[in-house]
Amino acid sequence: MKIYINGKFYGRDEAKVSVFDHGFLYGDGIFEGIRVYGSNVFELDEHLKRLEYSAKAIMLEMPWTRQEVSDAVCETCRQSGVTDGYIRLIVTRGAGALGLSPKTCHDPQLIIIADQIQLYAPEVYENGLKIITSATRRNSPAALPPMVKSLNYLNNILAKIEASNLGYQEAIMLNNEGYVAECTGDNIFVLQGGKLYTPPVSSGSLTGITRQVVVNIAAELGVPLVETALTRYDLWVAEEMFLTGSAAEIIGVVEVDHRKISNGKPGPVTGKFLQAFRERVTRDGTKL
Structure with a gap:
């Protein structure tokens, strides 16, 4: 498995974000859960549209275009060998000071995991x-x-x-x-x-x-x-x-x-x- 973080791929044990990231400290971020079926990422554009709406609603500036995120999602699936599975797409506000204010946050994190999921037998x-x-x-x-x-x-x-x-x-x-x-x-x-x-x-x-x-x-x-x-x-x-x-x-x-x-x-x-x-x-x- 390869996990995407801001343009680079890491192994499962090497994929990390800062403990000062507001996503970790306060849940300050957004995500999408996406399915891939037979090498087809289902309704990807609709998921990315909703991601952008969530980002706008919480005033989180995403420095990536929709196409860049789309390409990253597909490449993560390819790198992980996932043709049927589940994709977790996460955007955090990035690392900042120990306080609620996001003004000190910088370098938002784009994290993509492609794996398997089974909620019910x-x-x-x-x-x-x-x-x-x-x-x-x-x-x-x-x-x-x-x-x-x-x-x-x-x-x-x-x-x-x-x-x-x-x-x-x-x-x-x-x-x-x-x-x-x-x-x-x-x-x-x-x-x-x-x-x-x-x-x-x-x-x-x-x-x-x-x-x-x-x-x-x-x-x-x-x-x-x-x-x-x-x-x-x-x-x-x-x-x-x-x-x-x-x-x-x-x-x-x-x-x-x-x-x-x-x-x-x-x-x-x-x-x-x-x-x-x-x-x-x-x-x-x-x-x-």
């Missing part, structure tokens, strides 16, 4: 996921807009720990008003009455790349899609439910808060979306 994708609602609420958009994919994921991690301690692999996070935001790392889709529902970004969810792919697939399949505020009740009575994310891909949910969904197994509409997604992953993106 293959049988979970086949049999479906059981999830619960976490007591940990999603950060308010007034505090940190969820559209910013920042390095500070402590809010999500606490909800993940809570779920894990109770024997579950994933948890639903509500916003301060009690509406469904998203899971700890995935967007949520619910099928009811022939329509597909998903919380709007304003509810506290990330503007997911895979989420948008599903929105596009819904239009192609002729499944009406509605972005609206959802409650726990809407999830409990759902006919089908699935989660989406670059790492998780598309995974069916078969139980929410001990209530069975779709008779306890992934539903047929979920299967259609997964099939359509699989057909896209080696087509829509950037070839290595």
